[in-house]
Amino acid sequence: MNKNDSIELLIEDISADGSGVGKLDGMAFFVKDALTGDLVSAKITKLKKNYGYARLMEILQPSPHRVEPECALHRQCGGCQLQALSYDKQLEYKVRKVRGALERIGGFAPEEIVMEPVAGMTRGYRYRNKAQFPVGTDKNGCPAAGFYAARTHSIVPVDDCFLGVEQNREIMEKTLAWMRQYGIEPYDEKTGRGLVRHVLIRAGFRTGQLMVCIVINGNKLPQAEALIKQLEQIKGMQSISISINRQRNNVIMGDEVRTLWGTDYIEDFIRDMKFQISPLSFYQVNPAQTEVLYDTVLEYAGLNGDEVVWDLYCGIGTISLFLARKARQVYGVEIVPGAVEDARKNAQANQIRNAEFFMGDAEEVLPQFYEQEQPDNSQHPQVIVVDPPRKGCRESLLETIVRVRPERVVYVSCDPATLARDLKYLCGQGYELKRVKVVDVFCQTVHTESVVWIQRKHI
Numbered sequence: 001m002n003k004n005d006s007i008e009l010l011i012e013d014i015s016a017d018g019s020g021v022g023k024l025d026g027m028a029f030f031v032k033d034a035l036t037g038d039l040v041s042a043k044i045t046k047l048k049k050n051y052g053y054a055r056l057m058e059i060l061q062p063s064p065h066r067v068e069p070e071c072a073l074h075r076q077c078g079g080c081q082l083q084a085l086s087y088d089k090q091l092e093y094k095v096r097k098v099r100g101a102l103e104r105i106g107g108f109a110p111e112e113i114v115m116e117p118v119a120g121m122t123r124g125y126r127y128r129n130k131a132q133f134p135v136g137t138d139k140n141g142c143p144a145a146g147f148y149a150a151r152t153h154s155i156v157p158v159d160d161c162f163l164g165v166e167q168n169r170e171i172m173e174k175t176l177a178w179m180r181q182y183g184i185e186p187y188d189e190k191t192g193r194g195l196v197r198h199v200l201i202r203a204g205f206r207t208g209q210l211m212v213c214i215v216i217n218g219n220k221l222p223q224a225e226a227l228i229k230q231l232e233q234i235k236g237m238q239s240i241s242i243s244i245n246r247q248r249n250n251v252i253m254g255d256e257v258r259t260l261w262g263t264d265y266i267e268d269f270i271r272d273m274k275f276q277i278s279p280l281s282f283y284q285v286n287p288a289q290t291e292v293l294y295d296t297v298l299e300y301a302g303l304n305g306d307e308v309v310w311d312l313y314c315g316i317g318t319i320s321l322f323l324a325r326k327a328r329q330v331y332g333v334e335i336v337p338g339a340v341e342d343a344r345k346n347a348q349a350n351q352i353r354n355a356e357f358f359m360g361d362a363e364e365v366l367p368q369f370y371e372q373e374q375p376d377n378s379q380h381p382q383v384i385v386v387d388p389p390r391k392g393c394r395e396s397l398l399e400t401i402v403r404v405r406p407e408r409v410v411y412v413s414c415d416p417a418t419l420a421r422d423l424k425y426l427c428g429q430g431y432e433l434k435r436v437k438v439v440d441v442f443c444q445t446v447h448t449e450s451v452v453w454i455q456r457k458h459i
């Protein structure tokens with residue numbers, strides 16, 4: 001077997017990043033855009049010792065699980081790796097992915113892993129309340145928004161993304177027309193020149209409020225009044241701001257935000273609680289599934305009203321406030337200053353008086369609280385909820401958790417690999433795995449969200 005050889009493969013699985021996997025002569029081949037059940041012809045692009053990569057040339061026999069994708073650009077864009085796979089199979093894939101990580105990386109035996117039924121959506125499109133469109137130039141050099149074509153610095157224009165709200169289209173059309181009219185330069189990744197880098201759009205699904213934040217490589221937005229005049233006409237527009245990002249990196253938002261028009265935040269409801277959300281604050285992207293996710297967290301926390309609970313990586317305090325209604329005292333910890341501010345305001349707005357928020361690194365705040373303040377037994381935490389970014393928790397935090405001995409830990413995770421790693425640590429230190437639930441928050445994509453309950457063993 002050599003590079004550039006054409007091979008025929010029956011795709012038997014989908015990898016963690018969404019490539020089809022087929023076997024030939026004991027070698028596993030990864031083929032982008034191929035799905036379980038496809039018989040394909042593919043060309044070998046890279047060979048390693050016992051696996052390789054191949055480019056899809058032709059689908060000789062399509063998988064019975066193929067469906068018609070809604071978006072014509074889904075293959076080029078790469079954001080929706082699973083759009084051509086039936087939704088049932090997408091859900092199966094995600095459950096298998098989480099279970100697989102727990103077995104392989106976490107070292108759990110299959111019978112130790114109790115997976116609850118996966119929570120899917122009835123329609124896995126138009127579910128996102130947030131979009132971040134990169135702005136650059138299309139292949140003709142005109143300002144455009146969409147996604148970067150593979151291996152290039154040019155943008156493939158997208159006038160509508162089927163995961164997002166319909167208002168995105170009008171906001172982007174108006175913004176691009178304004179750029180063209182006033183000669184506002186898009187940012188150029190390659191040279192670091194130009195002004196407009198990204199457009200962040202957020203929509204409150206329940207309130208109908210819209211937020212637009214223009215991320216710029218500069219201090220000031222020229223002709224801002226003209227843009228505002230266009231955007232303020234859109235129904236629901238509530239907040240227009242700029243975020244200043246002059247760094248040459250691929251981080252989207254800059255640390256500084258200036259409101260140009262309207263309020264500094266938008267508001268939205270989760271169940272009966274109202275939340276304010278600022279541009280730099282994290283907010284769950286799929287409102288319908290957020291409710292399922294948070295219900296599961298509450299169920300796994302098993303509160304009776306008398307507990308001290310920590311919500312680490314709490315964002316704008318959403319989980320914290322739901323916990324607070326069922327506990328004696330909740331402490332939330334969050335590293336982004338604007339988000340902590342939102343969290344405190346949100347507690348007030350919902351008349352929650354037993355939630356306190358700390359700004360800082362969870363890995364520092366928790367040990368400091370339990371070491372320096374010498375709390376008495378009344379501060380002993382019964383439950384600790386963690387919802388870290390993809391990289392998971394640092395081991396020093398897990399050590400602290402083990403030391404303060406909560407009865408339960410509820411782990412919300414968007415990365416099964418780091419989840420499995422962290423659970424392996426905790427379950428090696430006196431905890432046991434009770435339940436795992438996958439909630440499909442990122443439909444059409446390979447990304448998974450899961451909630452896990454682990455319990456302290458009494459020996």
Ligand code: SAH
Pocket residue numbers: 281282283284312313314315316317318319333334335336339360361362363387388389
């Ligand atoms: N639980 C929240 C937010 C989860 S996202 C919700 O459901 O909305 C993860 C959050 O962790 C983000 O708000 C991020 O800013 C914050 N974060 C990242 N690293 C952190 C750290 N080391 N300490 C505390 N918070 C951190």
